[in-house]
Amino acid sequence: MTIERVRPGWIRFQQKGRRSVGTTKFERRNDRWGRIRGNWATLLLPINEDESIDFPRLASAIDQLIAAKVDGIYSNGTAGEFHNQTEAEFDRIQQMLADRCSPAAMPFVIGACQPDPRISLDRVRRAAALEPEAIQVILPDWWPVTAAEAVDFLQMAAGAAGPVPLVLYQPPHAKRVFAPEELATILSGVPQVVGIKLGDGDASWYDQARKHLDAWGIYVPGHHLATGVQQGVAVGAFSNVACLSPSGAQRWTASMADDIDRALDIEQRLRTFLDDHIAPFARVHGYSNAALDKLLAAIGGWAEIGTRLRRPYRWIDPSVVSALREKARIALPEIML
DSSP: OEEEEEETTEEEEEOSSSOOTTOTTTSOOOSTTTTOOEEEEEOOOOBOTTSOBOHHHHHHHHHHHHHTTOSEEEOSSGGGTGGGOOHHHHHHHHHHHHHHHTTTTOOEEEEOOOSSHHHHHHHHHHHHTTOOSEEEEOOOOSSOOOHHHHHHHHHHHHHHHTTSOEEEEEOTTSSSOOOHHHHHHHHTTOTTEEEEEEOOOSHHHHHHHHHHOTTSEEEOOGGGHHHHHHTTOEEEEEOSHHHHOHHHHHHHHHHTTTOHHHHHHHHHHHHHHIIIIIHHHHHTTOOOHHHHHHHHHHHHTSSOOOSOOOTTSOOOOGGGHHHHHHHHHHHOTTTOO
16 A cells, blocks of 8 residues: 655555545545535634624634634534524625635635525625635525425526535435435536535445435534545535534544544544533533534633524523533543643
């Protein structure tokens, strides 16, 4: 086997007679999804007591992500509370992201997600002017869309985005979640969509993903990334692990290229920590995913974001952070350095 180091933390494997497990889609190469690979960290909105966005704290958090040298930064995912912003706030957030990332040569993706298709298309048009690596969209979500309606919307989004490619966000809680074969049929009519962010599944799901979705960049949940790489399916994650520690998630992601077994061991401990200490806030107490992601950032302590969400959504009391931070340090020393 020969090893070629293509950039710090990324390795391309070449083996005679067989392909190295998990490196086919994960390795860096020029293809349709370009630089949208690896560990992508999300913007989390610092919210003041008067419900306003604390833009100075947001600027500092972006700078911290750039300093952590993550593979990329994305805005307006679930943790960015895209569903609870004015359009003026949307524009200011994206402009701030572009203004800080572009001089630093930090790849960024803008989330133009919005359940209302008209608002979403307007966001796509405005986002495209900032020249991100891609624009992330969700399907219209007030009423479940048919496959034909999904194609129609994505074609409209592609027209609004111009030369900027699209990433489709298909979360497990969407009103219509398409199976891999259905997604392949839908996306075959919209070549501007280069990637899909989705929830993964069991071995059968991975079989279907390999069979039907090999032509697209696949982004699995952050705490499942090593499995997605080992399965030869994932090219990266828009990552909840980066909420906990951007630099720790970056180290873990880089390790997948040359020690997938160790990365899988860390993943198992990540899953156990999240299942035991974080998921109960949602499963038992009904907190949203955004609340969990902000809790992770507070545990990591890498930026002054806070746990507060915009009302009416509830946030987790920060008094729990100190004890959970100690548990994370014990369970995940590789992440929590």
